[in-house]
Amino acid sequence: MTDHAAEVDALPKAELHVHLEGTATPELVRRLARRNGVALPDGLFADEHTFAWTDFLDFLRAYDVAASTIRTALDYRDVTYEYLTACAAEGAVYVELIASLDHGALVGLGDAEHIAGIAQGIDDAHADHGIVGRIISSCVRNFGVPAAEDVARRTVALDHPYVVGFNMAGDEAGFPAPDFARAFAIVAEAGLGCSVHAGEHAGPESVRAALALPGVRRISHGVRAIEDPALVEELARRAIVLEVCPTSNVVLGVYSSYEAHPLPALRAAGVLVTLGSDDPPYFGTTIGREYRLAHERLGCDLAALAAITRTALDAGFARHLAVNLTDHLGDR
Numbered sequence: 001m002t003d004h005a006a007e008v009d010a011l012p013k014a015e016l017h018v019h020l021e022g023t024a025t026p027e028l029v030r031r032l033a034r035r036n037g038v039a040l041p042d043g044l045f046a047d048e049h050t051f052a053w054t055d056f057l058d059f060l061r062a063y064d065v066a067a068s069t070i071r072t073a074l075d076y077r078d079v080t081y082e083y084l085t086a087c088a089a090e091g092a093v094y095v096e097l098i099a100s101l102d103h104g105a106l107v108g109l110g111d112a113e114h115i116a117g118i119a120q121g122i123d124d125a126h127a128d129h130g131i132v133g134r135i136i137s138s139c140v141r142n143f144g145v146p147a148a149e150d151v152a153r154r155t156v157a158l159d160h161p162y163v164v165g166f167n168m169a170g171d172e173a174g175f176p177a178p179d180f181a182r183a184f185a186i187v188a189e190a191g192l193g194c195s196v197h198a199g200e201h202a203g204p205e206s207v208r209a210a211l212a213l214p215g216v217r218r219i220s221h222g223v224r225a226i227e228d229p230a231l232v233e234e235l236a237r238r239a240i241v242l243e244v245c246p247t248s249n250v251v252l253g254v255y256s257s258y259e260a261h262p263l264p265a266l267r268a269a270g271v272l273v274t275l276g277s278d279d280p281p282y283f284g285t286t287i288g289r290e291y292r293l294a295h296e297r298l299g300c301d302l303a304a305l306a307a308i309t310r311t312a313l314d315a316g317f318a319r320h321l322a323v324n325l326t327d328h329l330g331d332r
């Protein structure tokens, strides 16, 4: 493919799949640790941009240690502001941040205070850089069904204009989706958009189960749907959007290389996809880098990348935005 790096960098981008605590860079985590008097273990960082870890369990350990430095509403404001600022510098116009009320509670932060900190970061980034951020509240499968229903109820109770969706992350293989139907019914009835992590560490059956949950219109990852042609056809027919994170999939070993990644095959089958960075400083990536990789190694020309941004803006859960974000795309 010809070299269009500058045009890819200039292209408007949108991101629907990134975990807020997983965006804090080593530099920011060091700053928060100093601010909050948290001691960091040796070997947490590979370099100033990337965390060090060896396997999936070690990744989760590093993530939890780094996330434990994020403690106050001001910390959440700073994490949000700095991530959205970095995204804006790469051309992003819209980002949905997956936030965990459970994490806030773990560090003693009330839900309202937690979300107020994130909202302040969103407002400040919008004022300074024009980027629009919104919040997806997420539960964790392996914390169990009652905990998920609790997060669902608390998310609805927040009734915050920036909290536009609900997601579920965690162990998809060990905790079947149908058990969580009530949690999703609670948020779907309140009008929140729903997405579920599925089809990453488990196969097509996990994607099917996620799609059967109330309100689900997007799947976080979903890439292993490719193993079932009938499911691929259904995703295309129902215009279900897959929030694909190629580098996350390659780094975590879901696929052995970018060349083995199913994004081109999914697109060819008519499945709607977006690009996300998942946990950028852990996977050595950014939203801009995912767009570049999709161009250089996953067969997406500039028109395809513009279509991916349009899909993300159309499938975004934000309502009543003051600006029409698709204007950024012009006639692309």
Ligand SMILES: [Zn+2]
Binding pocket: 017, 019, 169, 197, 220, 278
């Ligand atoms: Zn994720």
